[in-house]
Amino acid sequence: VNAIDVIQAKRDGHRLTEEQVDWVVAAYTRGDVADEQMAALAMAILLNGMDAGEISRWTQAMIDSGDVLALGDVGRPLVDKHSTGGVGDKITLPLAPLVAACGAAVPQLSGRGLGHTGGTLDKLESIPGWRASLSEAEIAAQLADVGAVICATTPTLAPADRKLYALRDVTGTVESIPLIASSIMSKKIAEATGGLVLDVKAGSGAFMKTPDRARELAGTMVAIGAAHGLPTTALLTDMSVPLGRAVGNALEVAESVEVLRGGGPADVVELTVALAREMVALAGITDVDPAEVLASGAAYPVWERMIAAQSGDPSAPLPVAAHVEELVADRSGVLTHLDALAVGVAAWRLGAGRARKEDAVQAAAGIRLLAGVGDAVEAGQPLLELHTDTPEKVAGARAALAGGVLVSEEPAARPALIMDTLR
Ligand code: URA
Numbered sequence: 001v002n003a004i005d006v007i008q009a010k011r012d013g014h015r016l017t018e019e020q021v022d023w024v025v026a027a028y029t030r031g032d033v034a035d036e037q038m039a040a041l042a043m044a045i046l047l048n049g050m051d052a053g054e055i056s057r058w059t060q061a062m063i064d065s066g067d068v069l070a071l072g073d074v075g076r077p078l079v080d081k082h083s084t085g086g087v088g089d090k091i092t093l094p095l096a097p098l099v100a101a102c103g104a105a106v107p108q109l110s111g112r113g114l115g116h117t118g119g120t121l122d123k124l125e126s127i128p129g130w131r132a133s134l135s136e137a138e139i140a141a142q143l144a145d146v147g148a149v150i151c152a153t154t155p156t157l158a159p160a161d162r163k164l165y166a167l168r169d170v171t172g173t174v175e176s177i178p179l180i181a182s183s184i185m186s187k188k189i190a191e192a193t194g195g196l197v198l199d200v201k202a203g204s205g206a207f208m209k210t211p212d213r214a215r216e217l218a219g220t221m222v223a224i225g226a227a228h229g230l231p232t233t234a235l236l237t238d239m240s241v242p243l244g245r246a247v248g249n250a251l252e253v254a255e256s257v258e259v260l261r262g263g264g265p266a267d268v269v270e271l272t273v274a275l276a277r278e279m280v281a282l283a284g285i286t287d288v289d290p291a292e293v294l295a296s297g298a299a300y301p302v303w304e305r306m307i308a309a310q311s312g313d314p315s316a317p318l319p320v321a322a323h324v325e326e327l328v329a330d331r332s333g334v335l336t337h338l339d340a341l342a343v344g345v346a347a348w349r350l351g352a353g354r355a356r357k358e359d360a361v362q363a364a365a366g367i368r369l370l371a372g373v374g375d376a377v378e379a380g381q382p383l384l385e386l387h388t389d390t391p392e393k394v395a396g397a398r399a400a401l402a403g404g405v406l407v408s409e410e411p412a413a414r415p416a417l418i419m420d421t422l423r
């Protein structure tokens with residue numbers, strides 16, 4: 001096998017053999033296949049696709065490029081969740097402690113944000129003292145003790161994916177469903193979870209802009225799970241408007257704490273409970289209703305222990321932005337449009353996100369939504385609060401919001417949040 005043969009085979013629309021897949025992924029990880037060769041292959045895959053068998057083999061080759069997490073017996077069933085990401089998507093924060101409070105263990109290995117969607121680790125790092133990096137032994141001990149860990153992926157987990165994802169990012173080859181599905185699933189399978197629930201988002205603020213593309217991605221990932229003996233359920237959910245009322249790192253932590261205390265916005269509660277129900281079902285827990293556990297506030301002490309176990313102070317005040325200003329309704333009517341992408345880009349420009357991997361994020365930057373789609377509003381009423389430590393960035397954020405926040409005469413309602421479930 002050599003790299004040029006593999007590239008030409010996929011360029012000409014052929015199926016890659018198992019030998020070709022195994023070789024090219026391993027050789028690329030070792031550095032024996034050059035970046036420009038892998039970039040050409042990724043583009044051929046983007047254009048010509050891969051069938052279910054190729055995708056499954058590709059996923060296995062990415063898992064085999066590193067180590068599978070050896071957590072041992074943590075005394076509870078392991079179950080995890082992955083979201084394809086969206087604006088205001090802080091669901092992992094209340095979800096992991098909730099599912100732990102229901103009796104399962106959640107090994108949530110997460111990433112940082114790039115672009116307009118925030119990363120879970122960036123959000124948690126707004127908590128004073130909190131530490132993202134844990135050793136495998138620390139992860140296992142925390143799962144046994146607390147039942148929930150949210151931490152950075154370990155360096156030996158699917159290293160082929162880390163290298164390939166960085167290459168795809170700069171070669172216009174991120175948007176291939178076989179490559180996205182194998183990327184996500186290789187990391188989750190290597191995490192050694194016993195069950196997986198996927199939140200696959202569709203809409204302006206999501207990776208997949210249409211429900212059809214989101215459904216195709218979800219179906220591809222559920223099939224990979226089945227082929228690898230990992231029971232996987234996918235929810236298709238709306239990301240045309242932001243989730244909840246807070247977008248930005250510390251703002252989202254504060255909203256998650258409200259949810260863990262039994263309050264919080266209805267959409268965040270709805271999605272947290274729906275995902276938790278699927279997770280506890282996959283974990284084989286049948287006698288606990290996550291909705292009741294959440295409403296009772298019983299997940300909050302698990303959150304406190306989860307944060308403290310990673311050196312964070314759950315009772316410390318969260319950072320507050322140096323500058324806050326409002327965006328007000330330009331007329332009276334109904335808030336008909338609150339576009340997720342516009343809000344996400346605006347929060348990013350305020351400092352909540354990064355443009356390059358090495359950039360820092362502002363813990364306190366972001367947006368609070370003061371009204372929701374369908375609400376009647378008066379001219380001059382504040383609709384959004386813009387939070388930043390760098391007020392010179394507000395003009396850019398306002399420009400991003402132009403056209404994304406609309407008040408008109410039409411009636412409007414938030415689209416259904418949960419569109420479908422794939423098993
Ligand atoms: N997230 C991933 O982990 N991988 C992709 O390819 C895209 C999004």
